[in-house]
Amino acid sequence: MKEIQAKKCGEAMGEELMFTGTSDVVRDMREMKQWFDPTGKINYWGGSYGSILGAYLVNMLPDEVGLVAIDGIADPVLWADEPSHKWHKQWVDSAEDTYQIFLDQCVEAGPELCSLAKHGNSTASLEILLDEWFDTLISEPILVPDGSRPGFLTSGQARASVFSFLNRPNGNATDLYNFMVHDAKSSKSNWEAPRLAVTCMDSPTSEFPTAKDLAKEGLKALEVSRFGLSTTVQEPDGGCQYWAYKPRNRFEGPWNATLETPMLIVTNTADPITPMRSALRINSLMPNSTTLIVYDSPGHCSLSTTRFPTPPCVAKHVKAYFNGIVPANGTFCPNPGNMFDWQDMAKEDIDLVALGLTGEDVELAEAAMVVWDGY
Numbered sequence: 242m243k244e245i246q247a248k249k250c251g252e253a254m255g256e257e258l259m260f261t262g263t264s265d266v267v268r269d270m271r272e273m274k275q276w277f278d279p280t281g282k283i284n285y286w287g288g289s290y291g292s293i294l295g296a297y298l299v300n301m302l303p304d305e306v307g308l309v310a311i312d313g314i315a316d317p318v319l320w321a322d323e324p325s326h327k328w329h330k331q332w333v334d335s336a337e338d339t340y341q342i343f344l345d346q347c348v349e350a351g352p353e354l355c356s357l358a359k360h361g362n363s364t365a366s367l368e369i370l371l372d373e374w375f376d377t378l379i380s381e382p383i384l385v386p387d388g389s390r391p392g393f394l395t396s397g398q399a400r401a402s403v404f405s406f407l408n409r410p411n412g413n414a415t416d417l418y419n420f421m422v423h424d425a426k427s428s429k430s431n432w433e434a435p436r437l438a439v440t441c442m443d444s445p446t447s448e449f450p451t452a453k454d455l456a457k458e459g460l461k462a463l464e465v466s467r468f469g470l471s472t473t474v475q476e477p478d479g480g481c482q483y484w485a486y487k488p489r490n491r492f493e494g495p496w497n498a499t500l501e502t503p504m505l506i507v508t509n510t511a512d513p514i515t516p517m518r519s520a521l522r523i524n525s526l527m528p529n530s531t532t533l534i535v536y537d538s539p540g541h542c543s544l545s546t547t548r549f550p551t552p553p554c555v556a557k558h559v560k561a562y563f564n565g566i567v568p569a570n571g572t573f574c575p576n577p578g579n580m581f582d583w584q585d586m587a588k589e590d591i592d593l594v595a596l597g598l599t600g601e602d603v604e605l606a607e608a609a610m611v612v613w614d615g616y
Contacts, residue, residue: 242480243437243479243480243483244480244483246433246434246437246480246483247437247441247480247483247484247485248483249434250434250437250438250484251484251485251486254438255486256486258438258442258484258485258486259442259486259487259488259489260442260489261435261438261439261442262439262442262443262488262491263293263294263297263439263442263443263492264297264301264443264488264490264491264492265442265490266294266297267294267297267298267301267302267492268301270283270285270298270302271283271302271305274305281307282305282306282307282308283298283302283305283306283307283309284306284307284308284309284563285298285306285308285309285310286309286310286311286312286559286563287310287311287312288311288312288313288542288543288544289312289313289315289514289515289541289542290315290439291311291312291313292311292312292313292314292315292317292515292519293315293317293320293443295309295310295311295504296311296317296496296523297317297492299498299500299504299527299530300317300492300494300495300496300497300498301492303498303499303500304501306500306504307501307502308502308505308562308563309500309504309505310504310505310506310507310559310562310563311504311505311506311507312506312507312508312542312543312544313507313508313509313512313514313515313541313542313543314506314507314508314515314517314519314520314523315332315515315519316331316518316519316522316523317496317523318494318496318522318526319331319519320443320444321443321445321491321492321493321494322445322493322494323444323445324444324445324449324450324481325440325441325444325478325479325481326450326454326455326458326478326479327458328472328476328478329458329459329462329469329470329472329473329476330458330461330462330464330465330469331516331518331519332462332472332476332514332515332516333462333465333466333468333469333471333472333513333514333516334465334466334516334518335510335511335512335513335516335517335518336404336407336465336466336468336469336513336514337465337466337467337468338510338511338539339407339511339512339513339539339540340403340407340466340467340468340513341364342511342539343406343407343539343580344364344367344368345364346579346580346581347367347581348361348362348363348364348367349579349581350579350581350582354581354582355581357370357371371403372467374399375396375399375400375467376396377396378394378395378396378399379395379396382394382395382396397470397471400467400468400470400471401468401471403468403471404468404471404472404513405471407468407513407539407540407541408513408514408540408541408545436476436478437478437479437480437481440478440481441478441480441481441484441488442488442491443488443491444478444481445491446481446487446488449481449482450479455479459473468513472514476514496523496526496527497526497527498527498530499527499529499530500527500530500531502567503527503529503530503531503532503567503570504527504530504531504532505531505532505534505558505559505562505567505568506520506523506524506531506532506533506534507520507533507534507536507542507543507555507559508520508521508533508534508535508536509536509537509538509539509540509541509542509543509545510535510536510537510538510539511538511539511540512539512540512541512542513539513540513541514541515541515542517535520533521533524570531570532567532568532569532570532572533570533571533572534555534558534568534572534573534574535571535572535573535574536554536555536574537573537574537575537576538574538576538577539580543555543574544609544612546577546580553602553605553606553609554574554575555574556605556606556608556609557601557602557605558572558574560605
């Protein structure tokens with residue numbers, strides 16, 4: 242499949258593929274600045290892969306950036322120095338923490354708010370139930386004749402569906418419960434090939450994995466988390482050996498630029514795919530040119546819990562940053578509460594004022610919900 246994707250992309254784009262890497266995007270940003278505001282600075286906000294772009298931006302063009310904020314931090318050193326099949330072990334470093342929060346809050350919320358809780362009255366019993374289900378699916382996958390793509394629900398797909406939920410813990414466990422009662426649905430998006438065009442132009446080209454290499458790295462990731470291989474479903478990188486074109490002018494660091502205004506780094510304490518250690522690494526490499534906000538929350542990126550109508554601590558600091566107020570390094574934002582408390586409420590039905598939010602907090606909470614809906 243990866244070979245076919247590489248061939249089709251090559252046929253469609255030709256030599257242009259050599260310029261799809263992150264360093265080329267940074268150069269495009271500089272070119273746009275020259276056209277629109279030659280004497281100005283580049284201001285930027287990005288999350289997830291956008292954190293990679295932000296790290297490249299400030300280290301490639303340190304004198305040309307102004308205010309830069311990144312959220313849901315992927316490790317740019319790992320990204321640039323190691324082939325993609327070696328990324329996953331580090332990525333799932335906090336996945337088990339996120340999973341435990343999900344189980345704890347499901348049991349705490351009870352079966353009325355979390356359907357899975359009717360099958361387990363403690364975190365331990367619910368964890369055992371799901372592990373047994375994952376194991377059963379290895380030998381007894383579930384036939385799904387009425388799915389959008391008929392087939393079988395396998396153990397790997399089930400783990401990937403749970404892992405996907407952990408990235409956006411919005412409190413609605415209905416889809417997960419439907420999987421357990423054999424009502425699985427599948428979907429397919431068309432974003433894989435463009436992503437491969439980026440990661441293959443960013444990855445080193447000196448090492449291409451054998452099947453043994455892939456299995457070895459997969460087992461390493463599984464030692465860290467039961468979702469160690471689920472990342473390969475959500476983040477389908479690899480197959481770079483099949484790309485006819487190789488990158489030009491790859492950026493490989495250094496990653497310790499000095500900035501006029503510190504870059505804002507936002508990290509969740511239990512992000513299942515971009516762990517806090519990645520944020521701490523950038524913060525340590527640029528100690529005087531970054532400032533860190535730590536959000537005591539599960540989910541991928543701080544916006545993943547904007548469905549919870551709580552005071553928008555992170556959003557306040559981000560807004561203040563872009564208005565010239567740099568928060569102290571290590572600023573802490575508290576836990577947003579139980580993810581299942583709001584699962585049945587539509588966004589438009591949540592009365593933020595009645596819940597105690599006022600003025601700017603209401604505006605920021607509403608804006609954050611809109612941003613995340615389109616993220």
